[in-house]
Amino acid sequence: MASVEAYLETHRRMLTDLSDRIWSTPETGLLEKESSQALRDLLASEGFALQGVESMPTAFVASFGHGSPVIALLGEYDALPGLSQAPGIAEARPLIEGGAGHGCGHNLLGTAAAAAAVAVAQAMREGGLRGTVRFYGCPAEETLVGKVFMAKAGLFDDVDCALTWHPGTTNSVWATSTQAMNSLRVRFRGTAAHAAANPEDGRSALDAVELMDVGANFLREHVPSNARIHYVITDGGDAPNVVPAHAEVWYYVRAPRRVEVEAISRRLLDVAQGAALMAGVTHEVKLVTGCYDTLPNRTLGDLLQQQMETLGAPKYSGAEHDLARALQATVPADAVERELRRLRRHGLSLPPEGSLVEAVAPSSGYGEWDSGSTDVGDVSHLVPTAQITTVTAPLGTPGHSWQNVVAAGSAIGHRGMLYAAHVLAQATCTLCEHPDLIEKAKEEFRQEAEPYISPVRDLPGPPRG
Ligand SMILES: [Zn+2]
Structure with a gap:
């Protein structure tokens, strides 16, 4: 959709500023007052109808459009405790001793998902696209709370498909499951x-x-x-x-x-x-x-893969590669080597003198499990769900690290974020135009999903403190 591309292109600066604002006010799970408000303000100004979530003030749902299909774009914006970090430098230096920081890049995550929703809304206004696009403002992912309690509240019950992404060190569909x-x-x-x-x-x-x-x-x-x-x-x-x-x-x-x-x-x-x-x-x-574990939907994953390849992976500037190389140099060499081997298995390599991947990895990993957990799992057992990861950090830097905080607050993170927003927005438009694809994703889901029983069914509300 040309209007999607035009929106993201003309609003580049506003979106990177928004992401940087969330990066600069890192708030941990269920305390993301300013971060969620910043995203709410963007969505409200673009004509989305906002709905709060009982007992989770930093959770919200923003909808645009009418009727079916209903496509959910999942956003997160919580930071991690103890990862406060000064921007733009390749050494560990907290801004506030013991303060929080965006070591998982959720400042980018929430912004890209919201940007995708707004770009789709633009396509609906201009291009006659039909359906409903919804941004889910999901707090407290790091503590596995937000989506679990939003699922318990029935907020995904009328959704046809859900798409999301996560900042990372490769461009790929996230085909593996989680614990x-x-x-x-x-x-x-x-x-x-x-x-x-x-x-x-x-x-x-x-x-x-x-x-x-x-x-x-x-x-x-x-x-x-x-x-x-x-x-x-x-x-x-x-x-x-x-x-x-x-x-x-x-x-x-x-x-x-x-x-x-x-x-x-x-x-x-x-x-x-x-x-x-x-x-x-x-x-x-x-x-x-x-x-829950994550159930990746292959039909939706294939659609995202196709979009990633069509749009092509971002290329990074000399200055971005320089910062990436300096950050990578602070990580144990064997961690980088392990990731390089993984890259080579997919027939990919780093650009000469670069530490940032500039290609899209082929689809792989279905039927395998990562060692971590995410509350995207709960959504994936309710509706067909797929996610991607894009390059927002140098290859080999660990998740939840100060290196990732720096990358997520830099132009490296911005490029991966805008790419993710573009892929998610185009895929959402394709789903709105092709109900047959949604039916195929649902048929796959019906065959693979277990009946969802909320893991927190007996709890009155999300944990406090
Ligand atoms: Zn994360």
């Missing part, structure tokens, strides 16, 4: 006593935490080998000479399928109960959140 997950806290309560004078009167909540962790570590041998169990002790008592009356441990359980996570979680809770019994204390389990 389903549960986040749960177990709090034990015992009886305080003088640890030397009368320990027989005390019952240690910390003993229960340690016994639970021992049990969980034995449990590891008897779960699928690709499952993961991680924990941190968030409360271990106050002083060695007081038998701890309170203690808490926080667990993540991950596995490729939701049913596996549910099964491992049940066994972990048996372990918690056993630990409480051994230590003679009581316990309470608090599910914080949970999410």
Whole structure:
């Protein structure tokens, strides 16, 4: 659609400024007041109807157009704690000690998805395109909350297809799945006593935490080998000479399928109960959140692949390659080499003297799983969903790193962001014009999706604090 291209071209500056504004005001999950407002303002000024989300003030849905199809573009804008970083330099230097930073590039993510929605709206106004385009303002992705609770609220029920993207180091369709997950806290309560004078009167909540962790570590041998169990002790008592009356441990359980996570979680809770019994204390389990694995829709993925190839990957300027090379030089060489090998397997390479990929990778990875989790998973089990990743950072730089904060706040990030916006907007237009494609995506979805049961069905609302 020519109007999509024209909109993105003429609004380049405004969109990169918006992304930089969100980068400069990094806000962590559920606290993205200014970031979500900045995106709301853009969408409202372009004639989108805005709808809030109960109990999540930084979540919203913005709609434009009428009737079917309803295409959802998913945006995120939360930052990560502890990643405050000065812009434009290739050394770790926090702007605010302990402050947050956009180490996952969600400043770009939210802006590109909103830009795509606005560009499609422009095509609807000018080109007679029919349907509804919706931007989903999804907070707290890093804590796997936003989309999970938006799904629970039924906000995706009338959506035909969902598209999104994530900043990255390659241009490709994100064809791999991600891990389903549960986040749960177990709090034990015992009886305080003088640890030397009368320990027989005390019952240690910390003993229960340690016994639970021992049990969980034995449990590891008897779960699928690709499952993961991680924990941190968030409360271990106050002083060695007081038998701890309170203690808490926080667990993540991950596995490729939701049913596996549910099964491992049940066994972990048996372990918690056993630990409480051994230590003679009581316990309470608090599910914080949970999410599904991602089900990538191949029909929609193929459409995105086609758009990526048609538009062609962005080329980066000399100055952008210089910054990228300097950032890449701060990363262990084997991490870069590993990524280079992966690139070569796809028949790709870095440009001479460059650290930024300037080609589109062929589609691959269906049926494989990444080790991390995302709440895009929940949407993907409700409606056909596909996502891409584009180059917003040098090859080999790790996710959630200060290097990625720098890249996401630079012209490197801007180029990947505008490319993502263009691909998503063109794909949305194609879906609006070709209901047969949507039907094909839905048929694939019907064959592959499991019935969706909200992982947080028993929770009154998103976690606070
Ligand atoms: Zn992210």
